[in-house]
Amino acid sequence: MADAKVIPFGDEPRSRRGAGAARPASGKRGGSRKGGSAAGGGGAALAPVPEQQGTSPEAPTAAPEAPVEQGGGWDRRIAGGLAFLRRRITGDYEVDEFGYDKELTDQVLMSMIRPFYEKYFRVEVKGIENVPAEGGALIVANHSGTLPLDGLMLQAAVHDEHPAGRHLRLLAADLVFVLPVVNELARKAGHTLACAEDAQALLERGELVGVMPEGFKGIGKPFSDRYKLQRFGRGGFVSTALRAGAPIVPCSIVGAEEIYPMIGNAKTLARVLGFPYFPITPTFPWLGPLGAVPLPTKWTIQFGEPIETKGYSAEAAEDPMLMFNLTDQVREQIQHTLYELLVRRRSVFF
Numbered sequence: 001m002a003d004a005k006v007i008p009f010g011d012e013p014r015s016r017r018g019a020g021a022a023r024p025a026s027g028k029r030g031g032s033r034k035g036g037s038a039a040g041g042g043g044a045a046l047a048p049v050p051e052q053q054g055t056s057p058e059a060p061t062a063a064p065e066a067p068v069e070q071g072g073g074w075d076r077r078i079a080g081g082l083a084f085l086r087r088r089i090t091g092d093y094e095v096d097e098f099g100y101d102k103e104l105t106d107q108v109l110m111s112m113i114r115p116f117y118e119k120y121f122r123v124e125v126k127g128i129e130n131v132p133a134e135g136g137a138l139i140v141a142n143h144s145g146t147l148p149l150d151g152l153m154l155q156a157a158v159h160d161e162h163p164a165g166r167h168l169r170l171l172a173a174d175l176v177f178v179l180p181v182v183n184e185l186a187r188k189a190g191h192t193l194a195c196a197e198d199a200q201a202l203l204e205r206g207e208l209v210g211v212m213p214e215g216f217k218g219i220g221k222p223f224s225d226r227y228k229l230q231r232f233g234r235g236g237f238v239s240t241a242l243r244a245g246a247p248i249v250p251c252s253i254v255g256a257e258e259i260y261p262m263i264g265n266a267k268t269l270a271r272v273l274g275f276p277y278f279p280i281t282p283t284f285p286w287l288g289p290l291g292a293v294p295l296p297t298k299w300t301i302q303f304g305e306p307i308e309t310k311g312y313s314a315e316a317a318e319d320p321m322l323m324f325n326l327t328d329q330v331r332e333q334i335q336h337t338l339y340e341l342l343v344r345r346r347s348v349f350f
Helices: 072-090 102-120 149-161 182-188 196-204 236-244 267-273 288-292 314-318 320-344
Strands: 124-126 137-141 168-172 208-211 248-254 300-303
Touching: 072 102, 102 149, 102 182, 137 149, 137 196, 137 236, 137 320, 149 168, 149 208, 149 248, 149 300, 168 196, 196 208, 196 236, 236 248, 236 314, 236 320, 248 320, 300 320, 314 320
Parallel strands: 124 300, 137 208, 137 248, 168 208
Antiparallel strands: 248 300
8 A cells, every 4th residue: 555645734725624525506586578579680679569468579488497406416325435436446535744634534433423523422512613723723622521622612613613614633631642542543543742842833833722621630520520720731822822922711611511521430440451540421331332421411612712922022931920811811710701601501412
């Protein structure tokens, strides 16, 4: 099998969602002339013609339009699918230096995520207009749910709800990139290691970068601490945004906390397996594989107003007090929005 071509990250054009789908031609027709006489080219008057129920010899009744064939769409889909398979087999596709495969993400991975996003969790998105239409930006969100499904739903929300159909490049923990299969899929989907160098490179190239600063402390917290934000680290994400001059967009996610209510943690088993925690829920491990099915909660994802960083000097990224204040501002905004969403929520499942 031929090797995939590697291209510079910034050279790939960004495509809008749905671009490339053919639009049917408009069915409007020009109106026919109506009247009893017309002037001839030589100026001689023609005898009046009596009207016949609104028609005239000069404007014959338009023939009915032929019905549009319905089978062409399937033909195009099959042809597109075969072309996609041919490119995968021959290696005629492109990835960037981080391993991001845009074509595979759009046509396969997002199609796998979308049923959970639309039908299972029924995600409602608010404030998507706060996500910039172009240029780099850092989206900072709370993290929860025992398994990192909130990151995938956040990625789908940005891609499917934003008018520009933007792609979110998530920063993931080291564990993601040592797990078999998960490692390869994460790279293909545009995820990269949660380090300042990668994040800054992506921001400077105009990408949307997603980070969940709580890390394992947030995703592995007990159910009794749901929707209580954990520590945001030492403000590394703020320093990265300051260096890149990118705005910070706070994001609050409600609904993920209840998909796997974590009522216990088998710490000994977690150490043996090399995991940061081993969750015990009302259904797992008691029901075996069936216990790994998440509860169908109703999700809400809200993007807050961006916090601009362009007004700060180049030395601001080294100011610990400034980083602390901005980190605290982002954290407080996310926490306040979480409380507001919880107060307005009617039910966990509806």
